[in-house]
Amino acid sequence: DPNRVALIADEHIPLPMCEQKYRVDKEYPWVIGTVKAYLAEILALDPLPAHLISLGDMSRFFGEEREYEIFRELLKPFYELGIKVTLAMGNHDIRSSFAKSFPEAADQSLVPGRYAYRVETPHADFLVLDTLKEPARRGDPKGVSGHELGPEQTAWVKKALHELTKPTFVCA
Numbered sequence: 001d002p003n004r005v006a007l008i009a010d011e012h013i014p015l016p017m018c019e020q021k022y023r024v025d026k027e028y029p030w031v032i033g034t035v036k037a038y039l040a041e042i043l044a045l046d047p048l049p050a051h052l053i054s055l056g057d058m059s060r061f062f063g064e065e066r067e068y069e070i071f072r073e074l075l076k077p078f079y080e081l082g083i084k085v086t087l088a089m090g091n092h093d094i095r096s097s098f099a100k101s102f103p104e105a106a107d108q109s110l111v112p113g114r115y116a117y118r119v120e121t122p123h124a125d126f127l128v129l130d131t132l133k134e135p136a137r138r139g140d141p142k143g144v145s146g147h148e149l150g151p152e153q154t155a156w157v158k159k160a161l162h163e164l165t166k167p168t169f170v171c172a
Contacts, residue, residue: 007053012031015064051119068097113150114130
């Protein structure tokens with residue numbers, strides 16, 4: 001259904017402690033099963049959505065490359081079914097790590113240096129924003145709480161909202 005959009009957020013894909021470059025105090029083995037379950041619920045919808053939007057925090061804590069590899073594998077059925085996948089950055093993500101598993105995302109972004117998108121449906125649009133403020137030092141739990149839009153993205157949002165004629169959802 002071209003009007004159906006599935007929104008998800010805060011997947012927080014974890015790694016076992018033995019794979020973590022930036023150690024956290026415990027493991028989260030149930031999270032991947034939970035993500036698989038709600039992705040399966042979306043794939044069971046009839047009709048299927050035309051779009052899947054994730055609003056960030058794909059990484060559990062520090063944007064490790066393997067977390068994005070796992071998430072890419074979990075999203076494989078969406079790509080195979082032709083469902084358009086749009087992924088935003090949250091405060092736990094790292095752009096350079098994300099880009100290795102989702103290289104096409106930068107080319108689709110409408111704001112240089114950010115992952116910001118316009119998702120169009122027949123009756124509404126979605127502006128998907130990148131709120132990530134890169135931490136000064138990776139691996140610092142206090143460094144994952146920052147967020148920002150930045151001047152280029154703010155200008156893009158203002159311009160888009162002025163020009164769009166359909167109802168618009170701003171998502172971050």
